[in-house]
Amino acid sequence: MPSPTLASLTTLRLGGPAEHVLTISAPADWADAVRTIGQRHEQAPVVLGHGSNVIASDAGHLGTAVVMNTRGITATRVDDTTVDVTVQAGHPLTNLTAWAAAEHLAGMECLVGIPGTTGAAPVQNTGAYGQQVSDTLDHLTAWDWEMGRMRTLPTQACRLRHRDSRFKSNPGRWTILTATFRLTRSPAAAITYRPLADELGVPLSARPPVAEVTAAVLANRHRRGLLLTPHGPAARQAGSVFLNPPVTATQATRLSATGCPVHTDGDGQLRASAGWLLEHIGYRPGYKIASGIRCSERRTLTLTAHDGATATGFAQALTELSTQVEIATGISLHPEPTQVGAWA
Ligand SMILES: Cc1cc2nc3c(=O)[nH]c(=O)nc-3n(C[C@H](O)[C@H](O)[C@H](O)COP(=O)(O)OP(=O)(O)OC[C@H]3O[C@@H](n4cnc5c(N)ncnc54)[C@H](O)[C@@H]3O)c2cc1C
Known part of the structure; x- marks a missing residue:
């Protein structure tokens, strides 16, 4: 076979x-x-x-x-408003967020619509719309291949930062088996992301019902081409190909003056919009970068694969884009997806 x-x-x-x-x-x-x-x-x-x-x-x-591919959610009541939710690593994150919304449990409503498994989510501290895994992760269990045994790691030991963790920076050492989140039976967490506040028609810091927030996030992701579809021209993709790059206060002032969105991440670091930087130097949705590799028709920051694409070509396309941005702006872009398998 x-x-x-x-x-x-x-x-x-x-x-x-x-x-x-x-x-x-x-x-x-x-x-x-x-x-x-x-x-x-x-x-x-x-x-x-x-x-x-x-x-x-x-x-x-x-x-x-x-x-x-392990599945399962176990909820344990902590007190009248707090629930610990232990989730098997293979459980789809979209199922978990839908379950939490149905249970009126707040804390991960902005993660709705992100593809992938719950066990992978701590690897890059998956997040969106002002919320990330580190906001609610309490602890996880993982197999430590270096020590050859099971470990329980409290959130602090996971070193979760903006789209980063000890798992991402040390690939191969850990296999996450379960993740436990502490959720609250309450309105949604305070809205901190301006486009989401606008989508909901509420001021920043508002706390609408969880179901309203999940519906608004899904609608916004749908409109911006941020949902993974099984068919169609954007079916073969890995989401955003670059992290929003960290910038200094001086760079942030200069970039903002030319129209580049700049935001402060959960660690207090200023970050510029990687998608804006690509468009600033001429890339556009639908742009053909190499054989079988294009910017998505909806979004420049997502690259899609088509007939004729290879992984080598995809990785070279990322190098090409980041080199062009660095030459034009002096800012380095770093890929968000990780490379797996045997790379030269
Ligand atoms: C359309 C689209 C939209 C996206 N939107 C977002 C977004 O808004 N925010 C965001 O943060 N990400 C986003 N992503 C990226 C991705 O969905 C998330 O990073 C997700 O958490 C990855 O889950 P996965 O199961 O597919 O991981 P995989 O791609 O299978 O793995 C990712 C990494 O984690 C490791 N890994 C996987 N499972 C485990 C485990 N159990 N234990 C240890 N290591 C493991 C892998 O070795 C690899 O290094 C998007 C992707 C797409 C395609």
């Missing part, structure tokens, strides 16, 4: 063969998986959720790709 490809496990649908693929469908599968990988003398597998934030190498992966 031919080896499964990493392409079949990622939303870009790029990537060569994986020597072995292990799908973890139930928590009880984990001990067997660790044994099997140990018997293959591998140090650590490549771990994937839904593959919506990775660029998998054309050469594939010589070793095991573990796909987290």
Whole structure:
């Protein structure tokens, strides 16, 4: 039987063969998986959720790709208004946010519509519309491949920062198995993101009902082309390809004067809009960058793959874009998706 490809496990649908693929469908599968990988003398597998934030190498992966497909939500009452929600790593984040909204639990309403699994969400402290995983994550459990044992990490030990964590900066060491969030039975968290306030027609700091916020976020994501669709010209993508770059106060003043949106992230760092910078130097929605690789028709910051695309070509396209932005503005762009598999 031919080896499964990493392409079949990622939303870009790029990537060569994986020597072995292990799908973890139930928590009880984990001990067997660790044994099997140990018997293959591998140090650590490549771990994937839904593959919506990775660029998998054309050469594939010589070793095991573990796909987290465990499902389940367990809610534990802490007090009259607080609930601890423990979620299996493979549980789709969209299902979790829909469940929380239906239960009138606040804290992750702005994460609605983000593709991927709950276990991958702490990896880049996934966030949107002024909210991020670190706002509600209480602790998680993870297999530590370096120490060869299960660990429980409180949020602080996860070193969650803007689209970053100890998991993202040390790929391969950790496989997250469950994540526990502390949610509150209350109106939504205070709105801090101006476009969301405008979408809702409320002032900043307002706290509308959770369901109103999830509906507004979904409508806004739909209009801006931020939802992943299974078919159509933007089906093969990994979301935003660059992080909004950190800028100094002087750069922020200069950029704002020319119209570039600048915001302060959850860590207090000023960040410029990566999409604006690309458009400032001439890139536009639909722009063809290389064979089979374009800016999405809806959004310059999302690159889409088409017939003829390769992972190498995709990675080169990112280098090309960031080089052009750096030459024109002096600002470095860093890719948001991670590269997995064997890269030269
Ligand atoms: C249309 C679209 C919109 C998006 N919008 C947003 C957004 O608004 N905000 C945002 O932050 N992101 C966004 N993303 C990026 C992506 O959806 C998130 O980062 C998501 O959390 C990735 O989940 P995944 O299961 O697909 O992870 P994968 O792509 O499978 O993996 C991502 C990384 O996490 C690692 N990983 C995966 N699972 C585990 C695990 N259980 N344990 C340890 N490591 C693991 C992988 O090795 C890889 O390095 C978007 C992507 C798309 C395609």
